Amino acid sequence: xxxxxxxxxxxxxxxxxxxxxxxxxxxxxxxxxxxxxxxxxxxxxxxxxxxxxxxxxxxxxxxxxxxxxxxxxxxxxxxxxxxxxxxxxxxxxxxxxxxxxxxxxxxxxxxxxxxxxxxxxxxxxxxxxxxxxxxxxxxxxxxxxxxxxxxxxxxxxxxxxxxxxxxxxxxxxx
Amino acid sequence: xxxxxxxxxxxxxxxxxxxxxxxxxxxxxxxxxxxxxxxxxxxxxxxxxxxxxxxxxxxxxxxxxxxxxxxxxxxxxxxxxxxxxxxxxxxxxxxxxxxxxxxxxxxxxxxxxxxxxxxxxxxxxxxxxxxxxxxxxxxxxxxxxxxxxxxxxxxxxxxxxxxxxxxxxxxxxxxxxxxxxxxxxxxxxxxxxxxxxxxxxxxxxxxxxxxxxxxxxxxxxxxxxxxxxxxxxxxxxxxxxxxxxxxxxxxxxxxxxxxxxxxxxxxxxxxxxxxxxxxxxxxxxxxxxxxxxxxxxxxxxxxxxxxxxxxxxxxxxxxxxxxxxxxxxxxxxxxxxxxxxxxxxxxxxxxxxxxxxxxxxxxxxxxx
Numbered sequence: 328x329x330x331x332x333x334x335x336x337x338x339x340x341x342x343x344x345x346x347x348x349x350x351x352x353x354x355x356x357x358x359x360x361x362x363x364x365x366x367x368x369x370x371x372x373x374x375x376x377x378x379x380x381x382x383x384x385x386x387x388x389x390x391x392x393x394x395x396x397x398x399x400x401x402x403x404x405x406x407x408x409x410x411x412x413x414x415x416x417x418x419x420x421x422x423x424x425x426x427x428x429x430x431x432x433x434x435x436x437x438x439x440x441x442x443x444x445x446x447x448x449x450x451x452x453x454x455x456x457x458x459x460x461x462x463x464x465x466x467x468x469x470x471x472x473x474x475x476x477x478x479x480x481x482x483x484x485x486x487x488x489x490x491x492x493x494x495x496x497x498x499x500x501x
Numbered sequence: 502x503x504x505x506x507x508x509x510x511x512x513x514x515x516x517x518x519x520x521x522x523x524x525x526x527x528x529x530x531x532x533x534x535x536x537x538x539x540x541x542x543x544x545x546x547x548x549x550x551x552x553x554x555x556x557x558x559x560x561x562x563x564x565x566x567x568x569x570x571x572x573x574x575x576x577x578x579x580x581x582x583x584x585x586x587x588x589x590x591x592x593x594x595x596x597x598x599x600x601x602x603x604x605x606x607x608x609x610x611x612x613x614x615x616x617x618x619x620x621x622x623x624x625x626x627x628x629x630x631x632x633x634x635x636x637x638x639x640x641x642x643x644x645x646x647x648x649x650x651x652x653x654x655x656x657x658x659x660x661x662x663x664x665x666x667x668x669x670x671x672x673x674x675x676x677x678x679x680x681x682x683x684x685x686x687x688x689x690x691x692x693x694x695x696x697x698x699x700x701x702x703x704x705x706x707x708x709x710x711x712x713x714x715x716x717x718x719x720x721x722x723x724x725x726x727x728x729x730x731x732x733x734x735x736x737x738x739x740x741x742x743x744x745x746x747x748x749x750x751x752x753x754x755x756x757x758x759x760x761x762x763x764x765x766x767x768x769x770x771x772x773x774x775x776x777x778x779x780x781x782x783x784x785x786x787x788x789x790x791x792x793x794x795x796x797x798x799x800x801x802x803x804x805x806x807x808x809x810x811x812x813x814x815x816x817x818x819x820x821x822x823x824x825x826x827x828x829x830x831x832x833x834x835x836x837x838x839x840x841x842x843x844x845x846x847x848x849x850x851x852x853x854x855x856x857x858x859x860x861x862x863x864x865x866x867x868x869x
Binding site for chain 2: 425
């Protein structure tokens with residue numbers, strides 16, 4: 328009886344696999360939709376908040392400072408370019424805001440899909456096309472969906488501990 | 502027999518005088534700060550004592566540091582007589598070392614009372630052990646002879662009573678525009694006060710026409726004293742709301758000057774000032790960050806703040822925004838320190854009076 332059960336289970340699995348991997352039958356291959364389709368584009372400043380990560384951990388005040396209306400942060404725009412296949416290419420920051428991270432280069436996500444373990448995706452910025460020289464990492468806080476907003480944070484580390492973050496809330500400027 | 506009666510009378514009257522004759526309403530001295538071998542006037546307001554209403558015949562009876570009019574309780578000597586001023590105010594002019602006939606070093610306090618000639622009326626004692634204190638004090642010069650730049654006495658004063666301001670010319674500053682120098686004023690042959698009140702609202706200048714009025718007395722060892730009654734010196738209008746006294750010292754030709762630390766103007770503040778709170782944000786910072794400095798609860802006389810940040814070859818300057826409740830400065834280190842990689846920044850914050858609020862180094866986190 329037990330032998331029969333195992334046999335049946337194996338048969339079910341065997342049947343399931345080929346079907347899942349089968350190409351669609353419309354004649355052309357369509358790559359799965361990636362985050363690049365949602366994150367690629369030009370984004371403009373809604374708000375910018377500086378967060379004191381040391382104060383946050385130690386219950387000190389203040390923890391945050393609103394920078395949106397300071398200097399020329401309002402003029403901040405970032406264009407995350409993708410090619411026709413929605414693969415990431417270059418990026419550039421325009422406006423006259425203080426340059427908290429490198430203002431041009433190449434970008435990619437650490438994974439093209441939402442992380443299976445629910446951790447935040449990261450936009451990785453590089454100075455070279457081969458993407459060997461990482462300049463900055465922007466952690467995605469809100470992925471654009473029905474609302475065309477992109478939120479990310481730039482966190483600076485001191486010996487592995489975060490000490491300051493900048494939370495960018497951006498709106499689509501396509 | 503007469504002597505015995507007299508002695509009995511003294512024994513009988515002393516406790517009476519000490520406990521039931523009325524506390525002297527106010528005591529002050531002119532000048533406020535004096536040395537034991539200098540002439541001084543002691544003033545007494547006898548309102549509320551048994552001597553109230555008298556216009557003649559008030560005498561000094563004192564038993565420490567010595568007893569100059571010993572054995573004359575019932576018939577005070579004329580050298581112990583006070584001079585009537587007005588109302589219930591009496592003045593006693595003396596040079597303490599001469600009046601008491603002792604060395605200056607022996608004069609540490611004064612004990613005594615005021616009486617009429619025959620001792621039938623008197624005041625309570627003036628003595629350091631009264632509670633609250635009701636005595637004739639001598640300012641100790643040790644503070645100003647040490648590392649202090651300025652001091653004043655009495656610590657609680659009114660505009661109609663003598664005030665002494667003391668400076669130590671060896672410790673004052675000058676030349677901050679080029680190279681700051683300490684003690685140059687000690688090279689001056691005379692020292693004058695360029696003074697003002699309420700952030701120079703009313704000014705008595707150190708100029709040729711004012712040399713007598715503005716000159717300080719030398720007490721030796723670089724210590725100079727200005728004696729003034731604020732109402733008279735600055736001709737303060739009636740009801741003037743005095744908040745602070747502002748001073749810069751110099752000789753008559755302004756060739757030697759004496760100012761506060763970092764060459765700020767000296768200031769004595771009369772108002773109870775809040776305790777200001779200076780904060781740097783964030784707690785740790787790198788050369789690629791925005792630095793936010795805030796100062797809450799500023800003193801009443803602080804109307805603006807400026808900063809100067811230096812790091813290697815970069816000098817960033819600017820003003821704070823906000824008001825006395827909270828001044829804030831947002832400083833873009835990213836742009837300001839571009840191309841540099843300093844290990845620290847030096848931050849100097851000054852207020853509108855030139856006072857240095859802080860002069861501190863902040864280390865920068867080295868980015869990986």
